[in-house]
Amino acid sequence: MGDRMHNKVVVITGGASGIGEGMVRRFSVEGAHVILADTNAAAGARIASDTNSRFFPLNVSSEDDWCALAALIRNDYGRLDVLLNNAGIVSEKSISEVDLETWNRLLSINLTGAMLGCRTAIELMREHPDGTGGSIVNTASTTSYLAIPDVAYTTSKAGLVGLTKSAAVYCATEGLNIRVNSIHPGATLTNILRSALESTPEIESMLKRMSPMGRMGTVDEVAAMALFLASDEASxxxxxxxxxEGGTISEHPRLL
Ligand SMILES: NC(=O)c1ccc[n+]([C@@H]2O[C@H](COP(=O)([O-])OP(=O)(O)OC[C@H]3O[C@@H](n4cnc5c(N)ncnc54)[C@H](O)[C@@H]3O)[C@@H](O)[C@H]2O)c1
Structure with missing residues (x-):
């Protein structure tokens, strides 16, 4: 493709699957030094070797893991340009079904994990040798706006909007030149969804109807938005x- 990320040091969490894998592939092709940070070592190492990027074992909800990643970045690269806080899980538990352990675990990954990532990245970006600066992109969802019964997931994705705005306003008013934005994918055709469609083909039309464009998004389309926000074009x-999300959050519920 191009060199829109030429020599940029980029951390992508949750890069071992789905949307994160798409981001790793796109940012690598654009010339970035990608650090793929994930709990899934087998898939992470395979994709890293495939894309000439580097795998780092990281549980986003562990403060110690973020400290270890920061130490590696300081030592081996001397700077961080971009963080994509993308790792996330679902719980499929409604407000009546959710237990405290499930709630805490999901929020610790989807929301606290992103907070720890932002805090770590801002610390590293402050020390950038070319002067303070960088870009952070948090993967939220259409569920930041439109609720689904999975209460912890919906809450985590709504919470990411507040985290993003607060971190962005802080960085801007401090004059740090660190930008923080969130992206909001709708139903996106990942490998997991592909196998679900093979076993339950009847959900395909339902997933497509979620967008007025009548189709699901692709990981490449989500990665392209992250790339724009990570690049200097989004200054x-x-x-x-x-x-x-193909217009999903713009559409009034249909009458038919
Ligand atoms: N797929 C969709 O339709 C869709 C829609 C909207 C938003 N999203 C969001 O996009 C992001 C990626 O979703 P996906 O569909 O690609 O999911 P996925 O399950 O394919 O990938 C998630 C990745 O995160 C990693 N991960 C899970 N817990 C982790 C942890 N504690 N620390 C580090 N890594 C961890 C997993 O190992 C996996 O590699 C998530 O934040 C998700 O909420 C997905």
Whole structure:
């Protein structure tokens, strides 16, 4: 493709599968030094070797893991340009079904994990040798706006909007030149969804109907939005929410 990330040091969490894998592939092709950070060592190492990127075992909810990653970045690269906080899980538990352990675990990954990532990245980006600066992109969801019964997931994705805005406003008013934005994918055709469609083909039309465009998004389309926000082309974008969902959140519920 191009060199829009030429020599940039980029951390991508949850890069061992789905949307994160798409981001790793796109950012690598664009010339970035990608650090793929994930709990899944087998898939992470395979994708890293495939894309000439580097795997780092990281549980996003562990403060110690983020400290270890920061130490590696300081030592081996001397700077961080971009963080994509993308790791996330679902629980499929409604408000009546959710137990405290499930709630705490999901929020610790989807929301606290992103907070720890932002805090670590801002610390590293402050020390950037070319002067303070960088870009952070948090993967939220259309569920930041439109609720689903999975209460912990919906809450985590709504919470990411607040985290993004607060971190963005802080960085901007401190004059740090660190931008923080969130992206909001709708139903996206990942490998997991592909195998679900093979076993339950009847959900395909339902997933497609979620968008007025009548189809699901692709990981490449989500990665392209992350790339724009990570790049210098988005230099006046911070604290924003960027949908990649074929118009899903613009549509009034249909009558038919
Ligand atoms: N797929 C969709 O339709 C869709 C829609 C909207 C938002 N999203 C969001 O996009 C992101 C990626 O989703 P996906 O569909 O690609 O999921 P996925 O399950 O394919 O990938 C998630 C990755 O995160 C990793 N991960 C899980 N827990 C982790 C932890 N504690 N620390 C580090 N890594 C961890 C997993 O190992 C996996 O590699 C998530 O934040 C998800 O909520 C997905």
């Amino acid at each position: 006046f974008c911070t604290g924003g929410q960027f949908p990649v």
